[in-house]
Amino acid sequence: MGTHLTERVVKAAEIGTRKYVVFDQDCAGFGLCVYESGRKGFVLIYRSSGRQRRLTIGTWPAWSVVTAREEAKRLKREIDKGEDPLDTRQSTRTAPLMKDLIDRFIEEHLPKLELTNASDQKSMMTKLVLADWRNRLVTDITPTDVDRLLTKIAEGRARPAKPKTKTKRRAPLVPARPTPIRANRVGEVLRKMFTLSIQWRMRTDNPATGFRKRPETARERFLSFDEIGRLAEALANDEDQRAAGIIRLCMLTGARLGEARTATFDQFNLDLAIWTKQAAYTKQRRTHRVPISHEAVALIRLRRDAVPKGCPFLFPGDVEGQPVIELKRFWARMRETAEIPDVRIHDLRHTFASLLVSGGASLEMIGKLLGHTQAGTTQRYAHLIESPLRAGVNAVGEMLKPRLRVVGE
Numbered sequence: 364m365g366t367h368l369t370e371r372v373v374k375a376a377e378i379g380t381r382k383y384v385v386f387d388q389d390c391a392g393f394g395l396c397v398y399e400s401g402r403k404g405f406v407l408i409y410r411s412s413g414r415q416r417r418l419t420i421g422t423w424p425a426w427s428v429v430t431a432r433e434e435a436k437r438l439k440r441e442i443d444k445g446e447d448p449l450d451t452r453q454s455t456r457t458a459p460l461m462k463d464l465i466d467r468f469i470e471e472h473l474p475k476l477e478l479t480n481a482s483d484q485k486s487m488m489t490k491l492v493l494a495d496w497r498n499r500l501v502t503d504i505t506p507t508d509v510d511r512l513l514t515k516i517a518e519g520r521a522r523p524a525k526p527k528t529k530t531k532r533r534a535p536l537v538p539a540r541p542t543p544i545r546a547n548r549v550g551e552v553l554r555k556m557f558t559l560s561i562q563w564r565m566r567t568d569n570p571a572t573g574f575r576k577r578p579e580t581a582r583e584r585f586l587s588f589d590e591i592g593r594l595a596e597a598l599a600n601d602e603d604q605r606a607a608g609i610i611r612l613c614m615l616t617g618a619r620l621g622e623a624r625t626a627t628f629d630q631f632n633l634d635l636a637i638w639t640k641q642a643a644y645t646k647q648r649r650t651h652r653v654p655i656s657h658e659a660v661a662l663i664r665l666r667r668d669a670v671p672k673g674c675p676f677l678f679p680g681d682v683e684g685q686p687v688i689e690l691k692r693f694w695a696r697m698r699e700t701a702e703i704p705d706v707r708i709h710d711l712r713h714t715f716a717s718l719l720v721s722g723g724a725s726l727e728m729i730g731k732l733l734g735h736t737q738a739g740t741t742q743r744y745a746h747l748i749e750s751p752l753r754a755g756v757n758a759v760g761e762m763l764k765p766r767l768r769v770v771g772e
Contacts, residue, residue, distance in 0.1 A: 368395055368428050373403060384408070393435035395423070405431035407438055411447040418449045459565045461496040461504065465489075467563065468556045479621055487549050488556075491516055501565045509553060509571045517546035517577055543577030550574040584710040585717045590703050597700040606693040608666055609678050613708060615659040617715030617733050620708050625686045627675045628667060633660050 365388035366372060376385060376397050384406065386394035396406045396419075405420040405428075418438065420431050438448045465488045473481040495512055496504065519542045553571040560566050586594065591614075598607040612623040622640055630639050636659075640651040666677045676686045690708070698704050716733060 365394070368393075368432070370428055373423050373428060376403060387432065390432050390435050390439070392439070393432060405435070407435045409439070409442050411442065411449075416447065416449050418452070459501045461499045461501055462493060464501050464556065464560055464563075464565055465493055468559060472555070472559060477621065483548075484552050487545075487552055491545075491549055492553070501560055504557075504570050506570045506573070509550070509574050513546040513550050513574060513577075516549055517541060517543045544579055547576050547579065550576065584706060584713065586703065586706065586710065586714045590701065590706070591714070593701040594697065594703060597697050601693075601697070601700075603693055604669075605678050605687065606690055608662060609687065609690065610694070610697065610708065610711070611662055612659065612677075613711045614715065615662065616653070616655055617712050617719075619712065620690070624678060624688075624690070626677045628663070628677060629675065631655075631660075631663055633663060636660050 365386035367389060368385065368387040372385070373395055376395060378397060378399065378401050380399065382396060382398045384394040384396050386392075392408045394406055394408070396404050398404070402422060404422040405426055407418045407420060409416055409418070420426060420434050420438075423431075426434075441448050469485055469488060473485055476484070492512065495515075496508075499508075519540045550571060554569065554574065557566070557569040557571050561569060594610075594614075598610055601607050609620070609623050612618060612626065613620060616623070616638065618626075618638075618640075626638075626640075630641065631637070632639070636655050636657065638653050638655050638659075640653075663677065670677070670679055678687045679685075680687045682688075694708055698706060712733065
């Protein structure tokens with residue numbers, strides 16, 4: 364039969380020389396297991412696929428009799444549907460967690476990316492995603508979870524202020540600033556990671572496929588001819604001509620900073636004026652072959668005379684066998700000297716493209732010179748084409764306009 368289990372019955376259950384079970388008369392298979400150690404716990408004994416199974420619900424007094432009995436009834440309803448709750452629990456314990464997915468994403472996917480991009484994505488995953496989802500099951504993440512996380516990231520977070528002087532006191536927190544663009548980038552990385560999770564058979568769908576993108580205003584900063592002149596003068600007068608050469612190469616070729624900084628002499632064919640950027644050093648991870656100007660060729664010849672013989676890098680760093688790593692201080696000095704405080708080094712690439720457009724280059728040509736893999740990336744320069752188009756329209760108008768005749772009185 365069994366006993367009607369109550370808190371009093373559980374408390375009074377005596378400890379024996381071996382464990383035993385006191386079954387409950389109100390719920391078949393549900394009972395109290397008393398262990399030799401004195402520990403008491405609630406169990407459910409049932410049959411599944413012809414096998415007898417024993418599932419531990421929880422220990423007493425953390426679980427009350429009433430709560431444990433209700434859980435046992437719920438489990439029995441699952442058993443009646445043909446499910447095996449013990450198998451479900453065991454599979455859940457071995458199911459991959461988000462920390463496992465993130466670790467695999469970092470170890471297997473990020474090495475395929477350009478170094479700076481890989482470092483940035485690793486920072487997103489470890490600082491922004493792992494903190495919230497570390498012990499969540501990969502299969503438990505829903506589109507709602509993704510949206511909630513991206514909303515939190517978009518709101519920003521308070522950061523310690525940078526101390527102006529060396530002090531042991533903890534720096535005060537700077538109020539949070541909205542970071543919607545960062546949220547969009549995290550969303551894109553999550554979408555890629557969950558796509559890979561499907562390939563790795565960790566889940567069957569992608570919860571980040573349709574994540575809500577925050578509005579972005581594309582930054583378009585192009586240097587004027589006057590600003591280009593001031594920057595060129597500042598570069599020529601600075602003592603650090605190694606760093607100045609990197610900036611000049613960016614200006615002359617439209618190359619990304621990383622491409623110019625890590626450039627090696629064997630990438631250049633100076634006779635044909637060709638720069639072949641190796642896949643390992645390009646953002647798109649593809650070999651990119653572009654023509655360069657005579658001024659760029661002259662700069663490379665000067666660098667060959669300036670660096671030690673046998674050094675592969677145009678701009679060797681302070682660490683032997685490595686290129687220049689950091690340009691932040693140098694660029695801050697150039698911006699101050701040239702009076703261009705809001706210009707980033709990447710804006711030199713935009714300026715290069717704008718000058719090409721002004722010279723009549725097509726978007727297709729610009730995309731090839733800049734190494735864009737998607738036509739949409741080059742479309743940001745489309746509005747600049749108005750100037751050469753307008754000049755062409757005006758030229759046609761000049762040829763076709765009616766000749767004025769002088770009519771006497």
